[in-house]
Amino acid sequence: MRVFVTGASGFIGTAVVSELVGLGHEVVGLARSQESAAKIKSVNPAVKILRGELKDLDTLKKGAAESEGVIHLGFVHDYEKYDECCEIDRQATVAMLESLKGTNRPFLYTNDTFGLRSGKVAYEEDANDENLKNPRALNEETALSYEDKGVSVRCVRLAPSVHGKGDKAFVRVLMNIAKIAGESGYIGEGQNVWSAVHRLDVARLFRLVLEKGISGRVYHGIAEQGIPLKNIAQEIGEVLNVPAVSISVNNAEKHFGLMVLFIATDGPTSSETTRKELGWEPQQLGLLEDISTNYRPK
Template sequence: MNVFLTGATGFIGSAIVQELIGAGHQVLGLARSESAASALIAAGAAVHRGDLENLDSLRSGAKAADAVIHTGFIHDFARFNEVCEIDRVAIEAIGEALTGSDRPFIVTSGTALVRPGTLATEAMMPVTGADAHPRRSEQAADAVAERGVRVSTVRLSPSVHGNGDYGFVPMLINIAREKGVSAYIGEGLNRWNAVHRFDAAHLYRLVAEQATIGARFHAVAEEAVNFKAIAEVIGKQLNIPVVSVSLEEAAGHFGWFAGFAGLDCPASSQQTQSILSWHPAQITLLADMAQGSYFN
């Protein structure tokens, strides 16, 4: 199978490239720069020049492939509403190119805002609202599915961890270094779910090979990791105090990240594991952090 992959040189996408090629598939990776193209060639993938805002490049890449995996996203939180709209339009453009075919299309979403405070399952729909949840990946995927496209959604954990992580955990580490303390909010009992990037990559391959229209899958290896436990590992590795901050103090300490630091978002992948025989096998988040590579 020849798979067109957006975000192919990113933290998760690069792991998907390895996973697909290792399973005997070919990869056509979207590249917007010479360095990205070189990285794809070195990994054994073919190069498709373009970016998420070049809709013609997305359509032609999709038409040239047997399946599409969309992990590309512009991680610019200063213009989050804008990049969420870019993502929505990109999904619709790819879906347009796949309409009338039986080729799989895998869209990326997240577990964090599916049902905060409750164990989120694959059957639950995200809480939506322009301010609270501007990302419209799943709604765009549903619109594509209505055209008959074989689209599925993979919801990623808020912490996809592993070597090269530039997501939420590194952000927490940077805040702790800057402030001189590793903090949690209140009692720190709010929970994140987590998955290793290699386990997530394996799931994407299984979905591409087996998925059905409208299916949702959770890339979740650990249902619930207490935020305080994450803060404690950071404190130990940086040799700084671990402290509690109040809800009122959180914005001053974490800045714009305060909402994520206080998020309670446990999630299950029981249905995903059962349907796809996906069994996460990589190191856990806290053990991964304790190895020290996050702090080098």
């Protein structure tokens, strides 16, 4: 299958591209710069490059129209301008879906689990919590609505922590905060949980959703349903040789900055249906073992 992949040069994207090419798919990767193109090519020289970025709607339309399937991984990760980034994502998503109308070709939309209701186990069939007013959750709904317009849309919701070699996201951010503060923090008793998954397990999941997924379905990229934030903070503290300490709710924003929006989340998430339907079983290291083994300062 000829697959157009946005975000192909990213932490998750390079793993997905490698997985697809390794199983015989032809991949066209979106690259916003020469550096991004080189990174994609380093995965496999056979990968074709389409130069452009998520704001280049005509380029996205061309990539989608000339493909037999699309995996939309690209997202501008600037959380100080989150609403703006979500609007860029919405326009990019709609542009590609419009190019696929009536083709019944697969389009995989990528979301996270932060739009789900906090404090209870979330399942694939659960809708996003309208009270949270998360714009990325609305983009997921927009994407899924194109099932009625002749596109085989599937959504993959990923754990807050997608970890592994090359991770620059939440775990690394928490480690940088701990280095600066001289302590690894968690809020209150730290019993709120994050789900987690390794990037290589995610790559395999995307391939399976592309090959075997059902139109209109939501799949969960979750290897570990819920890890207490205290445990994560303790593992980071062990790696950095700093104490793990409780941060009061009143001081949480000062300590964590923008990360407080995520660190306070209690989001146990199931992937039981995903595993049963696709035969997906995570095989890589768990988050705590990965931090202990691969996140140590060089």
